[in-house]
Amino acid sequence: MKLKFLILSILFFTGLSLQAQVRFEAKVSKNKLGVNERLRVDFEMNQDGDNFRPPSFDGFTVVGGPNQAVSNRWINGDRTYSKTYSYYLQPNSRGRKTIAQAEITVDDKVYKTTPVDVEVTAAVEKPTDGDDSELIASDNLHLVAEVSDASPYLNEGITVVYKLYVSPRISVSNFREVDSPKFSDFWSQNIEIRELRPENGEYQGEPYRYVVLKKAVLYPQKTGELELEPLTLSVSVDVPSDRRDIFGSRIYKTINKTVAAGTRTIDVKPLPDGKPAGFTGAVGKFSMDVSTTKEKLKASESLEAKVEIRGNGNLNLFELPALEVPSSLEMYSPERIENVTTTLNGKQGSIIDNYTIVPTRKGQYPIKPLNFSYFDPQSETYKSLSSQEIVIEVEEGPATGGNVVAGNNRQSVNLPSEQFRFIKTNTNLKPLDQQAFFRSWTFWGSLFLPFAAIPLFILFGKRRDAKAADVTGNRRKKADRLARKYLSEAKKNLGNQQSFYESLERAMHNYLKAKLHIQTAEMSKERISEILREKNVADETSTEFIEVLKSCEFARYTPASNTAQHEDYEKAVKVISKLDKDL
Structure with missing residues (x-):
């Protein structure tokens, strides 16, 4: 009986001594890593200590830490304590390396960890890391510039859409624009985004959420390789840490991450040879309409002639064909009317030149057909449009010697006798009172006034010469x-x-x-x-x-x-x- 009691006592006190034993060890996130990866090292102890001294980390660069985490739990009346110091290391070179001993003092006694060996290999294609918040944010946050066509023709419209992809493993609380692209060598138009709406999508085959931040339509103005400057953002990212709250939920850490969309290269092709006569740089798909508000009218009445180019392309960036009329039609400078909207499909709408024309004589006046050429990037060919000839008939007014031909400036005019009805042929003349003009004030004034005006003429002449000389x-x-x-x-x-x-x-x-x-x-x-x-x-x-x-x-x-x-x-x-x- 005494022997049994003695054995139980020994086992009990041995268990108490084992439970009270200090445990201090080093753990690494991996024992083999590439030279372009990072290593996480945790120094973990089961009792609170003082004077923690980390190793020198020879062969590594400390890029994060020390981060301190403390866990104190009670489960069924038993207390579990843990304290961890964490470091993030970047290897300096390839080869076998050793994480030396770390030291801690507990109850005036020094404890040391066991050295840990790791092998650093050549760079890996997809670097991974332990729980480094910066790398977690980098791996789960991407800013992408999506270009509709990386090899357009000169003056052909392309679109660029900037999307921010966010993995479900992290969340974004805020962001601001650090640098905006200037789109040099492009004619550009931003498309307004009224509201940022998160959408579900994929990034490199994995499920992501994304939001469209910026959309723009670009028309390259020169050929060759052109660069699109990157969009740069500063993003506040909530990243899960290795710490948990008293309820066991993971605690998130907020970091500021700068992301950029990267520079995109656009290879702009020149327009092919064989440009039609009168080609002014229109690229897209267009139609032309030439019309007038009237084809029959009286002299001194007015009509409006409209030259309209409608379609999808580089509207505003080319010249409309000019209207030509006979000299007997007085034409004023056109009024430009633009009804253009910009979407992800480019510029759409119409450009109108509205002419006001006033005929001066009776007759028939032809308006020459107009020709308009453009380059169609879909068929990669030039196309030409032509309008119909329009004949303006002036029914009433001063007559001409016949029908007027466009460009003929010499016209015979036949005026009716009624034009001079206002001239009176039967007069009732009365004699004027005879007054002596000679030696009157009017006579002397008329005589000397030219001489008095000579100095004024000289003065004005000098001023005129001075202005002409300037x-x-x-x-x-x-x-x-x-x-x-x-x-x-x-x-x-x-x-x-x-x-x-x-x-x-x-x-x-x-x-x-x-x-x-x-x-x-x-x-x-x-x-x-x-x-x-x-x-x-x-x-x-x-x-x-x-x-x-x-x-x-x-x-x-x-x-x-x-x-x-x-x-x-x-x-x-x-x-x-x-x-x-x-x-």
Whole structure:
């Protein structure tokens, strides 16, 4: 009996001593990793200690830690305690490496971990990691730029959509735009996104949620390899950690992660040879309609002629064919009407030139057919459209010697006798009272007034010669009038940001077309700078002109105040005046 009691006592006290034994050990997330992976090392103890001293981590770079986690649980009256120090290591080279001993002091006694060997191999294709929050965020958060066509033709519309993919393993609480792409060498138009809506999708074959952040339609303005700058975001990401709350639920850690969509390269193909005569750079699919409001009218009445190009393509970026009428039809400059909407399918709608025509004589007047050519990127061919001839019949008015042929300026005019009915042939004349004109005040005034006016004529003549001699001033005034003529439409749209900057950019392009005889397809900023340099334009003037064009581009992405619009307008007036003087 005594022997049995003695054995039980020994076992009981042995169990108490084992339960009270300090456990301090090192654990690694993996024993074999690539040189491009990270290693997590946990130093775990079952009792609280002091003076923790980590090893030197030779052969590694500490990229995270130390992170401290404490767990204190009671299960069925039994207490379980755990304290962990965690580090994240990046290997410096390949080979076998050793995690040396760490030390801790518990009840004035020093405890050490057992060294751990790990093998570092060559870089792996898909690096993985333990529980590093930064890497978890990187592996589960992706910003992607999706391009509809990476090899378009010059002036062919493409779309770019920026999507933020988020794995179900993490959540995003907030984000902000750090850097926005400028789309150099492209004519661009942002598509407004009224509301961010999360949708379900896939990323590399795995289920993800994504949200569309930005959509834009781009029309390349030069050929070759063009780069799309990346969109960069700062995202607040909630990442699960290895800690849990008192209910056993995992605790999430919020980190700020910067993600970028990456640079995309667009290989722009030149338009093929064989361009039709009169081709002005239209790319897409279009139809043409030429019509008039009247075909029969009286002289001095007016009619309207409409030239409309409708379809899907680079609307606003090419010239409409000009209407030609006989000289007996007085035609005014056209009014431009644009009904264009921008979607992911590109620019759609119509461009209309509305002419007002007033006939002056009776007769029949043919309006020549118009021809319009465009390039269809789907069939990769040029296509031409032609309108029908329209004959305007003027029924009443001054007659001509016959039907008028377009371009014939000489016309015989037959006027009826009724035209002179207002002239009276039977007069009732009365004699005037005879007054002495000679030596009267009227006589002397008429005699000396020309001599008195001679000094005034001399003064005005000198002023006129001075103005004529001021070549620089005259050129400046002429250039200023020319600039304000081209910018009149932009001035009307001051206060409406989108319309103002579109008309301002169009005015700058129209000025170059009129002055340098270049087409819309050559309107890239690099090409403009090259042409101005060939024309011996001052570098300062060329730079100012390009800066105005950049302001028009930037205004599509950022709001601009009325003050900024007025400043850009004055800059445009100034730079066109200077440019006209240099040219």
